[in-house]
Amino acid sequence: MKVRVDVTLKPGVLDPQGEAVRHALGALGFDGVEGVRQGKVIELELATDDAALAEEQARQMADKLLANTVIENFSVTVL
Amino acid sequence: MKVRVDVTLKPGVLDPQGEAVRHALGALGFDGVEGVRQGKVIELELATDDAALAEEQARQMADKLLANTVIENFSVTVL
Numbered sequence: 785m786k787v788r789v790d791v792t793l794k795p796g797v798l799d800p801q802g803e804a805v806r807h808a809l810g811a812l813g814f815d816g817v818e819g820v821r822q823g824k825v826i827e828l829e830l831a832t833d834d835a836a837l838a839e840e841q842a843r844q845m846a847d848k849l850l851a852n853t854v855i856e857n858f859s860v861t862v863l
Numbered sequence: 864m865k866v867r868v869d870v871t872l873k874p875g876v877l878d879p880q881g882e883a884v885r886h887a888l889g890a891l892g893f894d895g896v897e898g899v900r901q902g903k904v905i906e907l908e909l910a911t912d913d914a915a916l917a918e919e920q921a922r923q924m925a926d927k928l929l930a931n932t933v934i935e936n937f938s939v940t941v942l
Contacts, residue, residue, distance in 0.1 A: 789902065792904070792906075798921055802905075803931070805905065805928070808927060809924055812924075812928060814920065814923070814924055815910075816909055816910030816911060816920075817907060817908070817909060817910075817924075818908040818909065818910055819906075819907070819908035820905060820906070820907055820908070821905070821906045822903060822904070822905050822906075823903070823904040823905075823906070824903050824904065825869065825871070825901070825902040825903065825904055826881075826898060826899060826900070826902075827871075827882065827897070827898075827899070827900045827901075827902070827903050828898070828899055829897040829898035829899070830895055830896060830897065831894075831896075831897055832893060832895060833894030836935060841893065841895075844893075845888055845891075845893055845896075848891060849884070849888060849891060850884070851889055851938065
């Protein structure tokens with residue numbers, strides 16, 4: 785079962801990587817870029833065929849390892 | 864206008880980051896993880912109100928800067 789975990793910085797948390805991208809886009813001549821936030825996606829291939837169990841497992845993995853819940857939010861989608 | 868760019872490694876390209884996550888999940892006691900691939904998401908806030916233009920701009924940005932199209936695929940979604 786494929787599960788996708790999206791990890792994004794919480795609103796208000798500084799995103800230096802996103803800022804660097806914004807500056808680089810400006811330097812390349814792209815105007816009108818008002819903000820850039822960068823996050824990550826983790827696609828998990830889980831052995832179980834039970835969608836509810838897969839989602840629960842992925843949620844625990846995100847909570848324990850994939851996301852830093854002090855500064856990041858995550859969402860889990862079964863594909 | 865908010866646009867989301869998803870960048871993922873092409874199939875077949877080695878993903879050491881994903882492998883590291885897989886090992887770490889195993890070490891934490893999560894069984895049944897058969898594969899992990901890690902990608903990134905870039906959320907752009909663009910000045911334009913034209914969805915088609917925003918998508919086209921984001922596509923150019925991804926092609927020139929956000930993705931390494933030799934080893935990565937990207938997809939653009941207007942939010």
